[in-house]
Amino acid sequence: DSGVTQTPKHLITATGQRVTLRCSPRSGDLSVYWYQQSLDQGLQFLIHYYNGEERAKGNILERFSAQQFPDLHSELNLSSLELGDSALYFCASSAGTGHEQFFGPGTRLTVL
Amino acid sequence: GEDVEQSLFLSVREGDSSVINCTYTDSSSTYLYWYKQEPGAGLQLLTYIFSNMDMKQDQRLTVLLNKKDKHLSLRIADTQTGDSAIYFCAESTGSGGYQKVTFGTGTKLQVIP
Numbered sequence: 551d552s553g554v555t556q557t558p559k560h561l562i563t564a565t566g567q568r569v570t571l572r573c574s575p576r577s578g579d580l581s582v583y584w585y586q587q588s589l590d591q592g593l594q595f596l597i598h599y600y601n602g603e604e605r606a607k608g609n610i611l612e613r614f615s616a617q618q619f620p621d622l623h624s625e626l627n628l629s630s631l632e633l634g635d636s637a638l639y640f641c642a643s644s645a646g647t648g649h650e651q652f653f654g655p656g657t658r659l660t661v662l
Numbered sequence: 663g664e665d666v667e668q669s670l671f672l673s674v675r676e677g678d679s680s681v682i683n684c685t686y687t688d689s690s691s692t693y694l695y696w697y698k699q700e701p702g703a704g705l706q707l708l709t710y711i712f713s714n715m716d717m718k719q720d721q722r723l724t725v726l727l728n729k730k731d732k733h734l735s736l737r738i739a740d741t742q743t744g745d746s747a748i749y750f751c752a753e754s755t756g757s758g759g760y761q762k763v764t765f766g767t768g769t770k771l772q773v774i775p
Contacts, residue, residue, distance in 0.1 A: 593768065595764075
């Protein structure tokens with residue numbers, strides 16, 4: 551158990567819908583990262599928050615957004631969902647930036 | 663920019679050694695990591711090496727770093743079926759107070775009984 555929790559574990563929804571994925575980092579970690587893992591594209595970095603502020607953006611679509619709250623938990627919002635958004639979404643946390651990251655168990659999103 | 667590359671697939675027999683290779687492009691990396699992902703699970707940190715080291719051993723795992731060639735490898739001795747997983751290498755780079763971690767594409771290790 552990495553200490554990072556993600557909810558929900560599974561999510562099934564329809565095209566055009568909007569969903570919110572939630573992540574709680576390890577106690578004391580200030581950084582939260584979001585990744586998308588699909589079969590054809592591997593592990594893709596989406597976005598990084600550090601102590602409530604956005605620090606880096608990767609290959610994140612404009613339909614996706616994220617935030618980190620004062621209690622350091624984070625949410626990833628995915629809107630206008632498409633079939634191609636079906637993937638595993640991982641959250642990871644680290645103490646600072648560039649340190650080893652601890653991954654949550656992931657949320658499996660299926661868009662029908 | 664940072665780029666981390668790995669071969670996609672490796673198959674070994676149980677009891678043999680496995681060697682998973684990784685190349686990276688940014689010579690300013692500070693730490694290099696190996697993560698393991700079992701089916702249906704998140705990535706788990708296996709080991710890491712500081713960029714001024716050449717080798718690190720941790721039980722069955724040996725990490726070798728060749729900074730000149732920007733090549734990192736993970737050797738698993740006496741590979742077991744439980745070692746079947748996807749292995750990701752990653753490098754930590756950056757300056758000015760911000761460090762970024764870039765992951766490779768992952769190598770799927772299949773262990774044949």
